[in-house]
Amino acid sequence: MAGAGLEGARERRVRTGGIELCVAELGDADRPTVLLVHGYPDSKEVWSEVAVRLAEEFHVVLYDVRGHGRSTAPAPLRGGFTLEKLTDDFLAVADAVSPDRPVHLVGHDWGSVQSWEFVTVRRTEGRIASFTSVSGPSLDHFGHWIKSRMTRPTPRRVGQLLGQGAKSWYVYMLHTPALPELAWRGPLGRRWPKLLERVERIPAGDYPTASLPDDAATGAWLYRDNVRARMLRPRPDAFAHAPVQLITPTGDAFLSERLYDDLGTWVPELTRRSLPAKHWVPRTRPDQLAAWITDFVRTHEEPAARAPRPVAETAARSGVRPEYAERFGGQLVLVTGAAGGIGRATAFAFAEAGARVVAVDRDAEGAARTAEMARLIGAPDAWGEAVDVSDEQAMEKLAAKVAAEYGIVDVLVNNAGIGLTGSFFETSSEEWKRVLDVNLWGVIHGCRVFGAQMAERGQGGHIVNTASAAAFQPSRALSAYSTSKAAVLMLSECLRAELAGRDIGVSAICPGIVNTGITATTRFAGVTDPAEEKRRQRKASRLYGLRNYPPEKVADAILGAVLHDRAVVPVTPEAHGVHALSRLAPGVLRTLARWQPPA
Template sequence: MTMGVAGWDGTAGPAGEGGPEGARERRVRTGGIELCVAELGDATQPTVVLLHGYPDSKEVWSDVATRLSGRFHVVLYDVRGHGRSSAPEPLRGGFTLEKLTDDFLAVADAVSPDRPVHLVGHDWGSVQGWEFATVERTRGRIASFTSLSGPSLDHFGHWIAKRMSRPTPRRAAQLLGQGAKSWYVYLLHTPALPELAWRGPLGKRWPRILQRMEKVPAGGYPTASLPQDAAHGAWLYRDNVRTRLRRPRTDAYAHVPVQLITPTRDPFLSERLYDELETWVPQLLRRTLPAKHWVPRTRPDQLAAWTAEFVLANEDRGAGVGPLPAAVGGKYADRFAGQLVLVTGAASGIGRATAFAFAEAGARVVAVDRDEEGAARTAELARLIGAPEAWPEVVDVGDGRAMEKLAARVAADHGVVDVLVNNAGIGMSGSFMTTSAQDWKKVLDANLWGVIHGCRTFGRQMAERGQGGHIVNTASAAVYQPSRALPAYSTSKAAVLMLSECLRAELAGQGIGVSAICPGFVNTNITATSRFTGVSADEEKRKQKRSSRLYGLRNYPPEKVADAVLRAVVQKQAVVPVTPEARGALLLSRFAPGVLRAIARWDPSL
């Protein structure tokens, strides 16, 4: 094998059509071909190599690369026969994993001769990455590997053999399920047909297919070389799949830490493929993402955040030394780590506890509140607890225009929100006759319109992204329990519950869940700030202190409500009564509503 490095092309700008802005380009010669390599960021920083899949070119990584380039030396290259890299002659036998390993080592030696690199692979890039992370000749050249939507062919071969040699109904179902998902693999093994399809109608229609299937944004991707890339890439399958699945290596153990990111809605790969992965990977960090297949294009913020976190953790510890660091903690870390979560009313109480719970699970947190100092404090503590990033935002949720501006700012700065928690609200007590129109407006603006504005602005972004998400709306146990003392508050919260149910039905087909959380008496500061209508200022203060004392004696912590919020998202629950009194009121509302109506006549002021 011969290899060498060509110099810079003398320009800085897009690395090929649709490439990242400001990328530097060079050519790396290896095994009779030239690879087109693009680099971004400071070359003295840790090197992250991004490996593209099929039928892509390096431009699939443009958005992720741009986000990583502020911290790392980012390298992308077109696999042989793709993009601006040359193709082997002949094509048959020119795409074996052994030759692809030669290519990787040539690139690694060119861009990072003295330090191991961090690999990130998607689809066939991940298949290659598994090869690089498990063969002996790459030992010491790789510091970590992040795998996304692409299994090791050797592990896959053993997975199939185990299910065929010891079949059970469950294993047979797993084989049949993955067999159905792999329909395209069979077609790619047919002679000439893939080439004709890609160079004909399929190549022309592919961008529209991606847009329809996964709402993949364009932005220079796919590039004009797609038909040729896809035709050449068919040999990736023909040169490797049958050989490895029939005779998988028995020594395919990873010698580097591995981060496995599994999109839960991937139409091509079953989650079950990775069930026994710990057998092969001593240092494994698992994460799941509610997304489809083309995550580098549809979820670049999420992917960049997880990649940066894993790279920095392994850079600090040294490759292969000591236990794999769990950069995030909590029982929901594999579900929320790196996701973007926005919580309104986050300066205190349930909102702050919810922000902290997501932070502990490794989510990126946007803490929103009217209280600037309180929001800033929540964001600061969220970072200390475990959030890789957290930001405060100040807004009145009842102001629709301000919420539109907030949503646009968050999307531009941090990406589309994955989980929205509409928690901001106020308390108000007093009879209907003593509640003025201004009082009604105040409570409805905060408790109902704040939720409406949040759902409209951030929910619209989730729907347009087309990759799912979840909305949590804080209602109350008061939605089940009528009270002569809480007409305005109970009405606002009952509306939130019905809004949540209607929105859940509307967004279900788009993969967006909606949950209504119904706490009861929770020990927060809402009682100290609640309005009491029809009484003097001194009497209002007395009632606030009395309510705070009673809630304090009840002492149900907001952290339990926060845990219910995370559980509702994970389990896609519709309505969640949290406290015992909330669950009791729900049962009575269904089976003994007369009892609740009798309780409603009680005047708590007496």
């Protein structure tokens, strides 16, 4: 019988060093082998969600670490869990499941800690094709990390030490005799599943398995056998001999992001990824994890894919921030109003960071052009879609198509908007309808159809809505536009509150005066003569051109808002100004609102 959530797995026992390991295999054995190593307190079932996704393309192998799940424990326990013995286990499993080809190693938590040992000792050289590390540092690197901070304790480094020191409380607990065993076999073991669900937001289901109390009790020896020894005497030659992909959950309660600051000196070929999630990403973010592992394995499996992509060069030249590439690489981003201005610049910025981009616009040609250029600057894939955001049915159709063909959107940017200016009494009800249809309903439709997909998937995501500085700044000349944008701002705030529980962030961007094409299509209420309208559009465009605030900077603010999960982001200095005034001195804004712009 296969373990929970591992239906269809072929199981075998591998004997090594006096114990028996329970090994499960999924997928076609002729494909490249991906070996998944679980952490503490876990068994191989922690990988079940990721394993089934990877099995579509790879030969996936999981095993219970000695003393866990259905593998047997060494006797005596003390001294039976050293990293040397764990390396023996790994080699035995690798030789059994993939005798001729090196394996692609993936480790989470303690699985990653021991995998670091595997990739940094000489005797495994040639057996590992790549290593993806999730939430588990090398004990040797960790030891050096502490040492370097103790020997040169600048305030920042002391802060880093104290920060990680506080996060490691459970490590100290595990070093006490008998107590951890009692707790795990007693109340802690019973409450663990509920605890994970509440604190770590792990979806309830067949994980954790029934063997958890025993796994956790025995597994305490992983820490006792290794941590002290390696912290005191870290190996000086712990250099990785395989390419490493480091996936860092930014919300990890046990490991500081700073732990990996010096990793470049240990790993010649290092790819960094970051993920806004807590510690147990194999349970909470299986899609993203499987996608990054697949990508990394493919890159190091096919020589053609290893050829340097123009991405890196272009990125280096135009200075794309590494934190954007770490976070957005391979994600699916949908931008509306992407045929020009802020939308197009945003699509390009995400493309440069390596995201897959869906460019949506009423203007089919412009959207296609955005997609084409996005591919040239680093998007692994990009598509243009011609849709009017104010058309509910069209948006629903688009959502169905995107979900079916490209996947679930990770970042949604509701950016499409139109301008309308003029006195309230000169604004016809048709004009009101049009502005609200695009600026407000477009955002509502976007949030409804794509937000629903994100929420349903339950693996986080982010929604960005383009509001405006006009959302804080009233004006007698912008009643319809400002109303629509203020509504977008409030909608974003409400949605942010509602979706917080599902790990979906919502940001409202308030750009201010930015040099885009919005002025060229702005309607002027009460102006019926087309020539007069043209003249005013040109005049407005000229003014915006003189201000010349580039949409690229707004795009950068959007990426920053997603990365740091910001709620409201004013962009231009004037937007910051009115945002501050709206809170400190709203009376000033009311006075400004009475000013009538010259025709």
